[in-house]
Amino acid sequence: MKFVQSGCCNYLCTPQNEEVVDHLAPFRIPFVGLKPGQHDFRMEVDSLFFESFPSSETDQITGEAEVTIDKLGSKMDCIVRFNGAAILPCDRCLGDVQIPLSFDERLVVQLGESTNTEEEIWTLGPECHELNLSQPIFEWMHLHLPSRRLHASEDQCDPAMTAYLNGGGTASDDPDGSSDDGGSDENDGIDPRWNALKDLK
Numbered sequence: 001m002k003f004v005q006s007g008c009c010n011y012l013c014t015p016q017n018e019e020v021v022d023h024l025a026p027f028r029i030p031f032v033g034l035k036p037g038q039h040d041f042r043m044e045v046d047s048l049f050f051e052s053f054p055s056s057e058t059d060q061i062t063g064e065a066e067v068t069i070d071k072l073g074s075k076m077d078c079i080v081r082f083n084g085a086a087i088l089p090c091d092r093c094l095g096d097v098q099i100p101l102s103f104d105e106r107l108v109v110q111l112g113e114s115t116n117t118e119e120e121i122w123t124l125g126p127e128c129h130e131l132n133l134s135q136p137i138f139e140w141m142h143l144h145l146p147s148r149r150l151h152a153s154e155d156q157c158d159p160a161m162t163a164y165l166n167g168g169g170t171a172s173d174d175p176d177g178s179s180d181d182g183g184s185d186e187n188d189g190i191d192p193r194w195n196a197l198k199d200l201k
């Protein structure tokens with residue numbers, strides 16, 4: 001079931017092979033043929049996954065979902081464990097910051113008279129032969145993105161952007177103030193806090 005990305009030019013090079021461009025195929029489980037009991041699947045998320053979700057906040061999430069489906073009668077219990085990372089703009093400097101993204105989620109699916117995937121427990125009607133997990137995995141990934149996205153420390157932020165956002169013009173080369181002539185005769189690079197200290201004298 002593992003989907004392997006075959007290259008950057010799928011659309012251009014292999015027009016006859018529709019399987020190659022069906023990035024969501026690994027996320028569809030043909031449950032009709034599944035025997036009762038547990039079944040394990042692996043699904044990889046990369047930027048190609050998001051081609052099917054053009055309104056996504058980001059396509060910079062990569063990772064792997066391990067899916068266990070426990071089929072019992074007309075019910076399927078789906079446990080999804082996702083491990084990966086997202087690259088998002090840092091709230092402080094707007095530069096790329098990689099944020100770990102892991103979650104465990106569960107979806108209960110029952111077979112019934114008609115399809116309804118709006119409720120917490122999904123019902124699949126007789127016309128359904130596959131369980132498509134791409135939409136719930138897409139939603140869970142966004143649900144579990146942290147609301148604060150920051151580089152681990154300010155030192156890792158883009159210094160030019162940090163200086164710009166702080167209104168200082170240029171970044172200081174000597175942020176801990178260890179040099180002796182701390183900006184006494186350079187006007188351009190002076191941290192505004194130095195001027196504030198001078199005024200206190």
Ligand SMILES: [Zn+2]
Nearest residue numbers: 090093151157
């Ligand atoms: Zn940053």
